[in-house]
Amino acid sequence: MLRTHTCGELRLTDIHKTVTLTGWVQKSRDLGGMTFIDLRDRYGITQLAFNTNWNSDLVEKARSVGREFVLQITGTVIERENKNLMMPTGEIEVKVTTFVVLNSAVTPPFTIEDHTDGGDELRMKYRYLDLRRNTVRQNLELRHKLALETRNYLDSLQFIEVETPVLIKSTPEGARDFVVPSRMNPGEFYALPQSPQTFKQLLMVSGFDRYYQIVKCFRDEDLRADRQPEFTQIDCEMSFVEQEDVLQVFEGMIRHLFKKIKDIDLPPLPRMTYEQAMREYGNDKPDTRFGMKIHDVSSLVKGKNFKVFDDAEVVLAINAEGAAAWTRKQIDELTEWVKRPQIGATGLVYARHNPDGTVKSSVDKFYNDEELSGWAKELNSGTGDLILVLAGPETKTRKAMSELRLEMGNRLGLRNKDTFSCLWVVDFPLLEWNDGDPNLLASLAGRWHAKHHPFTSPKPEDIALLSSNPGAVRANAYDLVINGVEVGGGSIRIHSSELQSKMFEILGFSKEEALKQFGFLMNAFEFGAPPHGGLAFGFDRLCSLLGGADNIRDFIAFPKNNAGRDVMIDAPSEISQEQLHELRLATLPLNKSV
Numbered sequence: 094m095l096r097t098h099t100c101g102e103l104r105l106t107d108i109h110k111t112v113t114l115t116g117w118v119q120k121s122r123d124l125g126g127m128t129f130i131d132l133r134d135r136y137g138i139t140q141l142a143f144n145t146n147w148n149s150d151l152v153e154k155a156r157s158v159g160r161e162f163v164l165q166i167t168g169t170v171i172e173r174e175n176k177n178l179m180m181p182t183g184e185i186e187v188k189v190t191t192f193v194v195l196n197s198a199v200t201p202p203f204t205i206e207d208h209t210d211g212g213d214e215l216r217m218k219y220r221y222l223d224l225r226r227n228t229v230r231q232n233l234e235l236r237h238k239l240a241l242e243t244r245n246y247l248d249s250l251q252f253i254e255v256e257t258p259v260l261i262k263s264t265p266e267g268a269r270d271f272v273v274p275s276r277m278n279p280g281e282f283y284a285l286p287q288s289p290q291t292f293k294q295l296l297m298v299s300g301f302d303r304y305y306q307i308v309k310c311f312r313d314e315d316l317r318a319d320r321q322p323e324f325t326q327i328d329c330e331m332s333f334v335e336q337e338d339v340l341q342v343f344e345g346m347i348r349h350l351f352k353k354i355k356d357i358d359l360p361p362l363p364r365m366t367y368e369q370a371m372r373e374y375g376n377d378k379p380d381t382r383f384g385m386k387i388h389d390v391s392s393l394v395k396g397k398n399f400k401v402f403d404d405a406e407v408v409l410a411i412n413a414e415g416a417a418a419w420t421r422k423q424i425d426e427l428t429e430w431v432k433r434p435q436i437g438a439t440g441l442v443y444a445r446h447n448p449d450g451t452v453k454s455s456v457d458k459f460y461n462d463e464e465l466s467g468w469a470k471e472l473n474s475g476t477g478d479l480i481l482v483l484a485g486p487e488t489k490t491r492k493a494m495s496e497l498r499l500e501m502g503n504r505l506g507l508r509n510k511d512t513f514s515c516l517w518v519v520d521f522p523l524l525e526w527n528d529g530d531p532n533l534l535a536s537l538a539g540r541w542h543a544k545h546h547p548f549t550s551p552k553p554e555d556i557a558l559l560s561s562n563p564g565a566v567r568a569n570a571y572d573l574v575i576n577g578v579e580v581g582g583g584s585i586r587i588h589s590s591e592l593q594s595k596m597f598e599i600l601g602f603s604k605e606e607a608l609k610q611f612g613f614l615m616n617a618f619e620f621g622a623p624p625h626g627g628l629a630f631g632f633d634r635l636c637s638l639l640g641g642a643d644n645i646r647d648f649i650a651f652p653k654n655n656a657g658r659d660v661m662i663d664a665p666s667e668i669s670q671e672q673l674h675e676l677r678l679a680t681l682p683l684n685k686s687v
């Protein structure tokens with residue numbers, strides 16, 4: 094080893110020891126006769142001291158090193174005169190006797206500090222420098238610990254980790270696939286897995302019984318803060334289980350992770366049906382850190398000659414506690430906010446529950462005091478609260494109200510990152526009608542789409558509805574939601590090839606198509622498939638939640654930007670005509686001289 098100690102470990106108890114340290118120059122201070130260098134490595138920072146009285150040549154040399162030079166120094170640990178109790182090594186320094194510049198460095202494009210001056214794009218371009226910063230490194234340390242504890246927990250319950258292939262077959266169900274041309278099979282393509290779903294089910298047919306994998310998945314979707322084209326799942330599957338068993342085992346895992354990573358004892362996780370989540374929160378991943386539930390006030394407010402409400406399919410309201418004091422200006426600004434195209438409401442009606450107990454609304458012309466008190470009663474508002482009302486078509490208004498609720502939660506400080514509210518959302522619909530989801534191929538529009546995926550089992554009591562009323566069929570499917578983020582989801586699977594064929598039929602596959610795409614799975618089911626089920630957690634999301642951040646990028650060593658680009662290695666990139674020709678993708682004749 095080129096060092097005897099790291100830059101984070103020396104203390105007063107090490108005084109008089111001769112030590113050798115290696116690391117990067119965080120900064121240096123030249124105080125005339127004295128020069129100090131902060132030497133940094135993964136473990137911390139140690140102050141190096143140089144003094145003309147000890148050795149003037151060394152002071153000269155110390156003055157010549159720049160930020161991020163790589164040094165190896167040897168010296169004696171001494172007690173510091175000016176102690177810095179904010180840092181673990183702040184009571185000592187090393188009186189340097191020899192030092193070697195292991196490598197010089199050009200001036201970094203941004204400061205390697207917790208609060209850096211580098212913008213996002215610049216830090217992405219020089220990600221290896223960004224990774225030298227404490228905050229980013231700590232995020233990756235958390236990620237490592239989370240993976241380790243996941244493995245510990247699952248291993249203790251006899252789960253085994255099995256790797257599944259990355260070059261697989263394209264299936265147009267689900268999101269769009271990333272595809273890889275095959276040189277050896279001209280004109281044919283592999284797809285990168287959106288998840289190892291079918292493989293883990295096949296492993297159950299093979300008798301593996303309890304499988305998991307911390308695995309990369311790929312989806313060609315539009316990107317957002319919590320989405321990356323490649324991301325990591327904790328993917329799990331179990332045999333001979335019912336929904337309750339899966340929920341128990343993975344509730345245990347979440348509890349284990351919270352305890353080990355945050356030292357938090359989670360209470361038993363509540364369950365909420367999809368129907369209740371949509372009704373009360375307008376959303377299938379409710380943020381339950383705060384109440385402010387959505388109330389349908391249609392019957393209460395209609396028929397009073399207020400055309401906006403009378404013409405609306407639905408009128409929804411929430412009660413923002415303590416917001417009655419909001420000024421007209423604040424409410425006008427909120428009205429503009431709900432009218433933005435992303436939210437899409439046409440206007441915002443409000444009612445203040447005043448300190449004197451009266452309720453005054455922005456539509457007082459149409460509603461008398463008694464009627465407004467009725468609003469207050471329905472919403473359980475008290476003095477000092479503000480009732481907010483949106484009206485319009487059902488789906489759109491519910492969605493807008495869900496957004497408004499979250500926004501009010503933000504503005505009222507109800508969404509604290511250190512508070513965790515976890516729950517299971519259960520009883521999802523099996524199918525949803527696709528009227529042109531931009532994340533799906535256009536050819537899939539105008540037909541039923543599996544809400545979870547096509548292998549999800551309907552609730553046995555709803556199977557009879559499959560032909561007559563597919564939209565009403567509920568699935569044995571569940572999501573784990575934490576603070577309004579869908580952290581995991583899964584289902585009990587279909588294990589009969591007959592029911593699986595029926596499902597493909599409902600999803601609009603012809604028999605031939607279903608066989609071509611998924612024949613391997615249906616065949617496998619004929620060789621004795623056990624009842625099975627499982628789920629997958631978004632590992633990056635779990636990291637960012639536990640790390641108290643919004644963006645999963647901060648927890649991925651080398652992430653892509655919002656345009657799906659890696660700006661550091663500059664990918665994706667064009668490939669040569671020669672490569673295109675080999676792959677039979679060329680549109681131009683090959684120029685032999687290139």
Ligand code: ASP
Nearest residue numbers: 288290583584627628629
């Ligand atoms: N494969 C599913 C997903 O990626 C999870 C599961 O059903 O286990 O969402």
